[in-house]
Amino acid sequence: xxxxxxxxxxxxxxxxxxxxxxxxxxxxxxxxxxxxxxxxxxxxxxxxxxxxxxxxxxxxxxxxxxxxxxxxxxxxxxxxxxxxxxxxxxxxxxxxxxxxxxxxxxxxxxxxxxxxxxxxxxxxxxxxxxxxxxxxxxxxxxxxxxxxxxxxxxxxxxxxxxxxxxxxxxxxxxxxxxxxx
Numbered sequence: 001x002x003x004x005x006x007x008x009x010x011x012x013x014x015x016x017x018x019x020x021x022x023x024x025x026x027x028x029x030x031x032x033x034x035x036x037x038x039x040x041x042x043x044x045x046x047x048x049x050x051x052x053x054x055x056x057x058x059x060x061x062x063x064x065x066x067x068x069x070x071x072x073x074x075x076x077x078x079x080x081x082x083x084x085x086x087x088x089x090x091x092x093x094x095x096x097x098x099x100x101x102x103x104x105x106x107x108x109x110x111x112x113x114x115x116x117x118x119x120x121x122x123x124x125x126x127x128x129x130x131x132x133x134x135x136x137x138x139x140x141x142x143x144x145x146x147x148x149x150x151x152x153x154x155x156x157x158x159x160x161x162x163x164x165x166x167x168x169x170x171x172x173x174x175x176x177x178x179x180x181x
Contacts, residue, residue, distance in 0.1 A: 006044050008034040010055050013048070017090040022048065022097040052099055056106045059083055064113045069121065073178060076114035077144050077164045080107065084148070088156055095152045104149070111144040112137070119178065127177055136178055 012034035016025050025048060031041050045051040067079045083106075084091040094103045116137050119128075128136060144164075151160040 002044070005036060005040060006054075009036065009041060009044060009051065010058075013051055013055065014087070014090060017093045018087075019089075021093045022052065022099055049099055049102075052094065053102050056094075056102050060106045060109050063110050067114065068117060070114060070118040071122075072168075073115070073118060073140060074165050074168055076111070076118050076140070077147075078161065079114045080111045080144050081148055081151075081161060083110075084152070084156070085161075091152070092156060107148055108141075108145055111141045111148070115140045115144060123178065140178065 009030060012030050013025070016029055016033060027038060027041055027048065030048070030051075031038055045054070063079060063083065070076050070079070091103065094100065119133055119137050119140070123133060123136070147160060147164055151158060
């Protein structure tokens with residue numbers, strides 16, 4: 001019953017985040033939405049930020065476990081923005097709150113996983129020696145993270161996916177060894 005209760009509480013917060021910012025959501029709103037009492041909420045969570053943190057960690061774990069093979073750097077980027085694309089209002093409400101660092105940690109972790117998996121499983125030693133792969137992983141992880149952060153800061157108003165894919169196309173024409181794979 002505990003897992004079911006926690007799932008219902010998490011789902012209620014996600015639903016409420018579609019409607020309003022984190023700062024406008026109260027424990028009362030959450031318990032009314034999911035039909036549990038305040039004591040039940042506090043039995044499972046210290047406060048709303050701890051609930052939000054659990055949701056974000058669970059989502060990053062889900063993404064990381066579901067995506068273990070990438071055929072291109074664009075695939076990595078697409079995975080990194082998948083949660084944001086599916087939950088725009090929720091992500092913006094988190095991004096524009098005092099809990100922004102939670103989403104930033106999630107994004108950093110997902111970008112690192114995706115890029116590391118791609119480079120470590122696609123790039124051979126004859127292209128880039130193993131000892132240099134970490135440099136490329138850092139570069140592409142930061143690039144993905146930075147583009148997504150800028151997109152979030154602009155209110156998700158641009159087609160970041162198309163922009164990134166176009167950027168990669170241009171880099172391929174210029175002979176980028178990673179993007180030319």
